[in-house]
Amino acid sequence: MNAPINADLHCHSTVSDGTLEPEVLAARAKANGVELWALTDHDELGGQQRALEAAQAQGMKYLTGVEISVTFADVTVHVVGLGFDHTDPQMVEGLADTRDGRGPRALEMSNQLAKVGIHGAYEGALKYAGNPKLVSRTHFARFLVESGVCRDTSEVFRKYLTEGKPGYVEHRWAKLGDAVRWITQGGGIAVIAHPARYNLSPTLEYALFTEFKQHGGQGVEVVTGSHSSAEAIRYGELARELDLLASRGSDFHSPTESHVDLGKLPPLPAGLTPVWSQLRDRIH
Structure with missing residues (x-):
């Protein structure tokens, strides 16, 4: 049995749409008791080296991270990548293409x-x-x-x-298979981020996870800032049912906007395999 650790594997800096610099996030995570941290900026790796060095300066363990926007069945879904090589040319190029839109x-x-x-x-x-x-x-x-x-x-x-409102403009993101491949070919693990947020029908949600696994996806975010306790239980059960690794991340963006602060999440439900247990050799 893995001893529970305070892992926060989903947050954002000024490199994408957060309000704090990577170094400030690292200090905040450390102060809040985070033992294993990942910065997961949207479609962007520009903060990874800074975050890694800041985590090391704080004496905190670090996993590389990114949150990739994908289009699935006309819905925007987010895939978090953890523990990959952040200099991998295929991912760097793929994310640049995604950002161009x-x-x-x-x-x-x-x-x-x-x-x-x-x-x-x-x-x-x-x-x-x-x-x-x-x-x-x-x-x-x-x-x-x-x-x-x-x-x-x-x-x-x-x-x-939001869709149907005056300022909403749809954008075609990366394909699900591409995002998973960029992560896994770089040695990392792909995780479906905050699945409750997509409001998918049971049929579409099953299709999403089935295709995700076929492409090599291995994880699901069970405990996250936007999930209720009931949703955490539900996606914990889904992780067991589909043999997926469980992840945990606050999705922290800003001290004034985010529902949950870095490191302040409840633990993963019992009986799940944490994603970090399969990434030990990728932890800095």
């Missing part, structure tokens, strides 16, 4: 918002983006809160940035 999408989102009287949204979102190639809905949401259009980012998403 974000710039035009951001401009189109701004145009749509202008039509409902919200002007200057692209420039406003850019102020919050540490990486101009990764302007996302989260950056637009922060601008709309700052400019007084909405009270908080949740209200922004509800009114403007």
